[in-house]
Amino acid sequence: MDIHISRVHFPVTTLGPGKRIGIWLQGCTIHCKGCISMDTWQFNINKVPLNDLKQVLEVWLPQCDGITISGGEPFDQENALFELLEFLNSYKTNILVYSGFSFETLKEKELVQNGFIDVLISEPYNHTETQTKRLLGSDNQQVHFLTPLGKREFATYLEQPLEKELDIHITEETVWLAGIPINGMKEITQAGKDNNVDLSHSQAVTKTK
Ligand code: SF4
Structure with missing residues (x-):
């Protein structure tokens, strides 16, 4: 089976x-x-055999404290997501999955009920909402502890105050960020401008749902 991947990192x-x-x-x-990951919207690109992805992950899995799957929309590739999660579950580490679908839409799915996912963050990003909670782009998003492991690993973490925290990865041609920026990319692009750096980014400012 193949899977379409935007990026994998550890x-x-x-x-x-x-x-x-x-x-x-x-x-x-x-x-x-307002999506900050507009570069992940396009379908039918970045296709890799799932077995190749597993080989990459096998190197990192013994060292990791958990796995976060985001997108793009993971449930738009439900079969590949299922096989990926089935593989990851043999490693007994905690798994967080983001989805922009509502929990109402997802709750009956086998993947949400079978224990493969420890924590699910559901609901679409809403740029008009406040942003006061850790791991959430907007406060309408919902955190669901789907397993006891998920609650154990994430409950205290999520109670901690929201902080400005991003992973920054610099390659020869691009800079990319992992994490949830506060106030979208506005503060970051302004900080760049203040330092004479013009930052282009993929936040969806013109397209609507
Ligand atoms: S679900 Fe929303 S926030 Fe997530 S990638 Fe899609 S458009 Fe962006």
Whole structure:
């Protein structure tokens, strides 16, 4: 089976407790206004065999404190997501999955009920909402502890105050950020301007749902 991946990285320190493997899936049907990951919307690109991804993950899994799967929209590739989570579950580490679908839409799915996912963050990003909670882009989003492990690992973490924290990765051609920026990309682009750096980014400022 193939899977469409935007990016895979280890360690990520801003999307859950500890040093985590971050997996961003490619493709999203939801198109929230203000999305900061607009580069992950397009479908039918970045296709890799799931077995190749597993080989990459196998190197990191013994060292990681958990896994965060985001996107894109992970549930837009439900079969590949299922196989990926089935593989990851043999490693007994905690797994956080983001989805822009409502919990009402997701709650009957086998993947939400079978214990593969420890913590699910659901609901679309809403740029008109306040942003006061850790791991959430907007306060309408919901955290669901789907297993006792998820509650044990995340409950205290989520009670801590929201902080400005981002992982920054610099390659020869790009700078990319992991984490949930406060106030979208506005503060970051302004900070760049204040230092004579013009930052382009993929936040969806014009497209609507
Ligand atoms: S924030 Fe919304 S539009 Fe952006 S990737 Fe997530 S679900 Fe898709």
